[in-house]
Amino acid sequence: MxxxxxxxxxxxxxxxRQGEELDTVRLADYLSQHIKGMTxxxxxxxxxxxxxxxxxxxxxxxxxxxxEYVLRRPPVGANIKSAHDMEREYKVLHALRTAYPKxxxxxxxxxxxxxxxxxxxxxxxxxxxxxxxKKPDALDLxxxxxxxxxxxxVDNLAAxxxxxxxxxxxxxxxxxxxxxxxxxEGWIKRYENAKTDEIPGMNNVAEWLxxxxxxxxxxxxxxxxxxxxxxxxxxxxLSAISAVLDWEMATIGDPLxxxxxxxxxxxxxxxxxxxxxxxxxxxxxxxxxxEVVARYADETGRDVSNIVFYYVFGLLKIVVIAxxxxxxxxxxxxxxxxxxxxxxxxxxxxxxAYKALQSGKIRGF
Numbered sequence: 001m002x003x004x005x006x007x008x009x010x011x012x013x014x015x016x017r018q019g020e021e022l023d024t025v026r027l028a029d030y031l032s033q034h035i036k037g038m039t040x041x042x043x044x045x046x047x048x049x050x051x052x053x054x055x056x057x058x059x060x061x062x063x064x065x066x067x068e069y070v071l072r073r074p075p076v077g078a079n080i081k082s083a084h085d086m087e088r089e090y091k092v093l094h095a096l097r098t099a100y101p102k103x104x105x106x107x108x109x110x111x112x113x114x115x116x117x118x119x120x121x122x123x124x125x126x127x128x129x130x131x132x133x134k135k136p137d138a139l140d141l142x143x144x145x146x147x148x149x150x151x152x153x154v155d156n157l158a159a160x161x162x163x164x165x166x167x168x169x170x171x172x173x174x175x176x177x178x179x180x181x182x183x184x185e186g187w188i189k190r191y192e193n194a195k196t197d198e199i200p201g202m203n204n205v206a207e208w209l210x211x212x213x214x215x216x217x218x219x220x221x222x223x224x225x226x227x228x229x230x231x232x233x234x235x236x237x238l239s240a241i242s243a244v245l246d247w248e249m250a251t252i253g254d255p256l257x258x259x260x261x262x263x264x265x266x267x268x269x270x271x272x273x274x275x276x277x278x279x280x281x282x283x284x285x286x287x288x289x290x291e292v293v294a295r296y297a298d299e300t301g302r303d304v305s306n307i308v309f310y311y312v313f314g315l316l317k318i319v320v321i322a323x324x325x326x327x328x329x330x331x332x333x334x335x336x337x338x339x340x341x342x343x344x345x346x347x348x349x350x351x352x353a354y355k356a357l358q359s360g361k362i363r364g365f
């Protein structure tokens with residue numbers, strides 16, 4: 001891959017959005033006390049992609065060299081602690097370093113809100129290719145390449161679900177007993193708390209999920225809970241996955257809940273346009289949703305016969321996340337213009353979930 005393609009494929013940080021600026025002086029003073037050899041911040045830019053926590057690229061002087069770091073903090077106006085817990089995400093990265101090395105190294109966690117107004121953490125920046133919703137013109141993403149990348153993505157999810165979770169640090173991440181029911185009830189409640197519009201089908205989807213919670217679930221594993229193209233870093237030659245990012249919702253639970261979320265994000269060519277904004281799964285060459293499930297089953301040996309339930313849940317979760325962000329936008333907590341269109345994601349996701357439960361299929365309805 002040439003340098004031009006490399007630059008287009010990597011996230012390009014931009015000037016910090018209005019209302020989301022960081023206090024450079026306070027941050028530089030704090031980090032210089034906690035990162036050995038740092039003498040100051042040279043630059044702060046913001047990564048424009050992503051819809052949840054705010055992510056920044058810091059360029060610092062460390063022992064006289066320019067070193068890049070990544071800082072993450074909760075979005076302005078967010079009050080959903082479980083979904084924006086910086087300390088927990090930092091601890092997840094620490095706990096995973098030995099069991100699952102495809103994570104960035106965490107460096108500093110700060111719970112002193114006097115520094116930036118909210119807790120935050122800093123980690124290493126992993127270089128590589130991140131596939132967002134816009135296809136880089138100079139990058140070869142032909143059908144054979146996309147088939148390989150989509151297969152790598154599924155295989156890596158299977159590998160993630162095979163991580164040894166016997167260590168106390170990983171066991172402490174979640175309570176697998178009753179996990180599925182808690183998730184269904186919790187996400188439905190979050191939707192009601194963030195609701196701004198009457199969305200046809202949402203009541204039906206919520207009622208169906210509550211009535212169809214499985215009696216038995218897969219043995220618990222580590223689950224990422226937001227696993228999709230733009231949360232993984234591919235090697236620059238696109239031959240492997242170098243890192244998995246954004247572990248804010250990671251826990252121990254039913255791995256099919258993780259697969260269901262991935263399927264919810266896995267828009268295909270004929271799916272509604274608003275659902276295609278989360279990645280490149282709709283371009284030619286990608287495995288379709290049924291092929292994703294079949295590949296996952298082959299790699300893990302898990303029973304996927306009830307996959308419609310998990311797919312509908314995955315769509316519900318995406319709808320709720322979009323609704324929460326849209327509600328913050330309507331209240332004026334964020335000025336990001338992308339968030340104003342998320343109501344269309346809510347509508348499209350609810351419609352897809354309703355069609356899936358009616359048809360008993362995850363595609364072709």
